[in-house]
Every structure is written in C-alpha cells, then in structure tokens.
Amino acid sequence: MAITFSRKDFRGLAGVGRLGQLSLAIILLAAFLAVFGSSLAPFPPDQADLGNAYVTADGTHWLGFDSQGRDLFSRLLVGARSSMLGPLLVVALAMTAGSVLAVVAAWRRGWLDSVISGIGDIVFAFPGLLLAVLTAAVFGPSQLSAALSLAVAYTPYVARLVRAAALRERSLSYVEALEVQGSSAWVICLRHIVVNIAPVLVAEATILFGWATLDLAAISFLGLGVQPPQADWGVMVSEGKTGVLQGFPAESLVAGTALVLVVVAFNLLGERLAEVGT
Template identity: 50%
Template sequence: MSTHQIVALGDGGASSGGPARLGRIRALARGRGVLIAAATVVALVVVAAMCAPLIAPYDPNAVDPTAVFQGSSAVHWLGTDEAGRDILSRLLYGARPSLLAPAVVAVTAGLAGTVLAVSAAWIGGWYDRLVSGLLGVVFGFPGLVLAVVGAAVFGAGLHIAVVTLSVAFLPYIARVVRSAALRERQLPYISALHLLGMSGWRICLRHLAPNLLPLVLVQVTTSFGYALLDVAAFSFIGLGAQPPTAEWGLMVAGGASGILAGRPEQSLYAGLVIVVFVIACNLLGGLSPRLLGHQR
C-alpha cells in the first residue's frame, strides 16, 4: 500500500469520527453555557436580596396615595402598586423572605432526609421498613395540603409553611438518597473498611455520606425551586406572609386588583421573577451532574 493510500485512509477515519466528536463538543458547550446562565441568574437574585437596602430606590412599605397604579417611568422604573408603593423596591426586599423560607425548607429536608436515608440503608431490617413506611405515608400528601392543615391548626404565617413544607419535601429527597445508599453499601470499599476495623458510624460519616453528597446537592437544589413555588402559593392564598410584608407570592395576589384596573405590573413582574428563578434552579440541579459526567 502506498503512502498516499495510507494518508487517505487516515483522513477518512478522522473525518468519519469528526462530526460525532464535534457534536459532543457542541452539546457540552451548550450545556455549560446554560449552566453558567442559570448560575448567574441565581447569583444575581441572591445578591440583590442581600443588598436590597443599598440598591432599592424607596422604602418598600412607603405609601404614596398620589402615585397609585402608575406605569413605568424614570421615577418608578417598574411602576407602583395599588397603594402607590414602588414595585421594584418591593421585589428587591421581597426576595429575602421569598428565598430564605424555601432555602430553609430545602436544607432542612436535605439534612433530615440524608440522615434517615443513610441510617435506613445501613441498619436495614425493621428500621429500614419503618422509615420507608413513614416516608411513603408522608409522600402521599401534597406539600401545600400539609401546609394548609398546619395553618388551620397553628395559624397563618410563613414559619408554619416552612415547618410543614420541610416535612412534605423530606421523602422526595430521602427516597432517592436511600436507593443510592443501598447501592453504595454493596461496593467493595465498604467491606474493606469493615476489615480494617472501622466502625459503622465512621464509615457512614467519613465515606458513605460524602460519596452521596453530589446527589444530595442536586436534590436540594431542585427542591429549593419547587419549595419556592409552594411558599409563594401559600402566601398567595393568604396563609403565608401577611401584608404589608413584601413577598413575591403576596405581591402576585395583591396585584389582582391592578389586573382588573388594567395595571398588571405587580402580578406580572413578581410572577415572572418566580418563574425565571425556579427554571434557573431546575437547570442547575439537572445539568450539573451531566456535565460532571462528561468531565469524567
């Protein structure tokens, strides 16, 4: 075979694999771009919430009867609500309870769910059956229903929503982590650690739980977005944050009168912020493990 034939064959092999490789590179680049965009949205909203007293143009509860239902202008960039309050300022201040409450829900459910899942997978037997049964019972009740029941028993308030939603979100995280913990427990390194004389709790704390951490973070990130929706819905029906508190779900509900008056800005902007932020959280939770898998 001549040198030219060998070169031709080499070029043909490279060209046949080139499109597929290029497609994978493009898909990975798009995934990273979407992930960066989602992370940027989340970071900007969190920073805006933290810096609300510095960047908000007005007091969120300052009432101005002469500026009711004004549209966007140089004075009020996003307009005013039914009491003449600046919508932009209320969005910025409203980010604090709107983000803090679901963050507490997601972190609490993540910690409690991980402890229950790892302990059930490790101990097994009657304890595993008991934990699985309890998780199945709680899983059968929607989070918002539990929150409404809690409000009926203990009264309305954002703290009631946080407690009840933490319980409601616990099985969503615990069931996934338990399945992963059961698979992880069968791996050879667990048996090797046993042979080295390491106790069960040390294996779970120093090896099993850290290996499950990426999965837990994905579940917590995704749950955070859904918890934000539930907290906003809880405030929307009047059982969460109470007026005149600036909170996104409460702002959507408060803007109903503006919609009838042809001024939907308050409900529109608050609802848009909720939707964009929840989508960004879901993208972070969904794309992160895939990109980590590509890097391996």
C-alpha cells in the first residue's frame, strides 16, 4: 500500500509564515557560528590581559573585553559551538529513546504500554535540573553529564507526545490492511507510522532544542556544565555577574541576548511547525 501524505505536511517554509522564517534564519546563523565560529574569531578566546579588563568596545574589539581582558566578540563566536552542540546531544538522545519507547508502547499496547507509561510518569515527576545536579555530584561537572541527565529527564515528554500521535496513526485502516498483507510490525512502524508522524517529531525536536539550550545554559551558569575558561554562553553570563555589579554588563548582556534569541527562535519555529503538521 502506498503511503500518502496530506498537502499540509509539506508546505515548506511558506507554511511557517514570516515569523517562522525569521526564526529559522536566526537558528541557521547560530548553527553557522557553531561550525565556523572558531575560525571567524579575530582573537584567541582564552587570551587574557588584565590590563584590558572591562575596556569598552573600539574599532578592533567590537564588544570590548571581559573581567580578565579577553575579547568578548571572539568568546561569543567560539561559545556558540558548546552552546549548540550540548542541546543537539540532548535532543538526539531524548527524541530517539522517547520515540522508540512511544512507538513500541502504541503498537503493543496492553501491559507493555502500561509499564512504559508508568516508568515515564516516575521519571517525568523528577526535575531535570535536579537530576543534573545529582549527576554532577556523582560524576563531576561537565557538559556531557549535564546533557545525559537532561536527555533522561526529557525522554518522558517526548514519549507522551509521540505515543499519542502513534496511537492515532495505529488506529487508521491502512495499518490493518498492511497487517492483512503480511507486513511485519517493524516494517509498518518504521516505514509507515514513524514516517507519517514525522511532522510531529520535527516540531517536538525543535521546541525541545530551545528548552535544552536554556537548561544547559542554566546548568553552566551554576558551574555544573561547561567549565571555565572554555567559552560558552552560559559561562559568559555567569562570569559577567561581577561586571554587572560594577557597571560593566557587556559580557552577561551579549551572551544573554544570544541565548534569548536562539531559545525564542526555536520555540517560535517549533510552534509554527506544529501548526503546519496538524
């Protein structure tokens, strides 16, 4: 049986509207900086010179210097990599684990569905940031441990949404027809159900990326994620606290603005994609 899709599923960029397209442009810029930011940085991001501490912007140093005399523009560019790679790892792990569990639960139903849903409810009730704190206490602070703990915390969110979409798809007549034709459960799930709920998966992954970006920045701000002197937007906001109190808010301001723009862009684009895919 051939798979058919509604026209609404593939309206492309026009379907998300101008606000969605602007959000996508911001996301693509952040992705570009994550890949090429280190090459574009005009100065080494960790090169400190206390004689330049809090020196304001000029024609060479566009954003000025931080408390240790490091070029803020270079640190902003280089920090995009860790600020984007961490959420990417979280989303990849959570979407994969959550989608697999959800599709299996929706297909098998019965006791297996109840067990998966019950375990998900238990994990769902455990705050992701608290899990990250506990993980850092056991394994030490790092971006990897923070990303893994958030992926575990996000998996039940993904599983709930994907399970609902998979159950709707499972109840359609074409699934029964495929079973009658002798198609295996793996073929039906992977080649039909998962493909048909792909718009839901893409929208959820986009929104989840925004959440992960914000949560990982908060974890780095607390000193449990990316560790100084590595350039990272969350670390920059944290290290800029002293400057804010002394009247030099540039470091926290530029990093915080970058985070806000990226998080809002992912959330807005995710909402538009969800509207297009429903």
